[in-house]
Amino acid sequence: MWPLLTRANRWAAAHPRVADAVLAALALAVALGGLSDGRDRGRGGGGLDGLDAAGGAVSSFSSGAVALLVLASAVLLARRTHPVPVAVVSAGAVVGAVLMGGADPLVSAPLLVALFTLGWLATLRTTVLTVVVAGIGYVLALAAAQGVFLDERGDSPALTVLALGGAAAAAGVALRGQRSALAAARARAAQAESTREEEAQRRVTDERLRIARELHDVVAHHIAVVNVQAGVAKHLMHRDPQQAEHALTLVREASKSVLTELTAVVGLLRTDGGDGPAAPAPGLARLPALVEDIRSAGLALDQRTTGEAVDLPPVADLTAYRVVQEALTNAVKYGDGHATLVVDHGTGEVTIDVVNTFSPRPSPGTGGHGLIGMRERVDAVGGRLDAGPDGSGGWRVRATIPRGTV
Structure with missing residues (x-):
């Protein structure tokens, strides 16, 4: 069941216009079914006998209600871009259909879809205000159509639709909150990933600077010694071979030292945990x-x-x-x-x-x-x-x- 719903949700997200058209058609079908059931119940109860006798009156009554329900459903095609106007028009059309005798709760199907969309896309204040106004209009219209506010049990005939309307709007608000939370979580995750990459890059840069500094300190000292002693050796090569030899010995020792320290420093770049202990830092x-x-x-x-x-x-x-x-x-x-x-x-x-x-x-x-x-x-x-x-x-x-x- 859940995989099927997931696939349907993905399809609807990929084809929003088609999904809205299908939803509008379903809402219209449910509303027309409620209108038909309400008319049949009216006939069975004898409440519309006068209209039956008039013949064309029933046709006029049905066509007007049908037209309003078609309008209430058609505006759902624009529900994603204009949720507030769609909810207002849908509420007005459904209330009009109720005044024409559409007392069955199913007639409110387009309005429920519009209220759900309103809760999903509009602000909470706008949603609550619209639900309250639409609910009052529906209650008054149903009372006018049936001639009573309360039935024989003391309940409001509009209670079912009021509950469904509030639930639809609440579901839309919940969906909006869930999507906002999901978007915020994704933003935090992206920010954390970006920060982690920046921190890793900073550490790499710091380590490169540290190693570069070590290389400079190691090389500069010993190469300076090598340079000075090589100059001494060249100067004394013919006049004092013994001192020249001593200078070249120092060159050799300095060269050996710099190679040893370079091996230790550069080894930091090549080890991944090391198989043996590193030489202690000087x-x-x-x-x-x-x-x-x-x-x-x-x-x-x-x-x-x-x-x-x-x-x-x-x-x-x-x-x-x-x-x-x-x-x-x-x-x-x-x-x-x-x-x-x-x-x-x-x-x-x-x-x-x-x-x-x-x-x-x-x-x-x-x-x-x-x-x-x-x-x-x-x-x-x-x-x-x-x-x-x-x-x-x-x-x-x-x-x-x-x-x-x-």
Whole structure:
């Protein structure tokens, strides 16, 4: 049964004009059946004997009622686009048919369809007002046609039609509410899907930026060392082969380090859960090795640590390490060979100070993404970064990173 109703509903939705024509024809057939039954009952009860004697009076009475019922049914073809006018015209035509003797409840079939459509498509206030007015008109018309408001049992003969009219309108209102709820649910689902896709895209973008930042930090540091030591080796190749060999050894070690870290970073893009543990992210615990690498690259670095070292959260620890690495790499690339590094482990934060003097080459602020990357990292952990000339011919990078929760 339900599959049949579902198919019928789909067909009606696909062919609304044809469905409305079929519905109007059915309503007219039911109404005419009620008109015929009412006339037959009138004859059997003797109430229309005078009209029978008049002959043509019955024909006139029937044709007028039929014409009104045809009108009440025909306007249903426009029920989807003009529900209020259709309900008004249908109510007026049915009331007219009742005045002409159509007392059977079946005569109201077109009006019931119109009231259902009104509840479906019009506002609740319009629906209630129309139902009340149509009900009053029907009651008065039926009372005028039959000469009484109440039957011998004390009931209103119009009670059946009033109940059916209210039920039809209520069914239309319920259908409208159901469709509105369904449309709202679909809109929420579409919004949720769109939001989910946007969130996924944002996470992908954030992850790409993070990996790009890691690649920059890893490559920039080691390639700077390689570049400096390769230049030293070329300069000393003939004059001091032993020092040139040492410089090439440093180039080899830096190259090996950058390949190792690149493998770890790029491996993040290729794993789907991983078959083994990932290498731990670097932090301030690896600072001595970083300082040694920088000194091997030819930078005379004065490094000091103050305060009591306490473990930082992983992200903050990595941020602190990358800030030191980037600042010292800039000192190698743009400085005159001397720099100082101070790491102060305060009560609630870690402060990193890197100062180097300029060489005749461009300053660190003339391009690249190093400073931007440092600032983004520090901002992400709720810290603060200042970078720029220190007023005495040097360049200063100062980062303050809160400890947060370990």
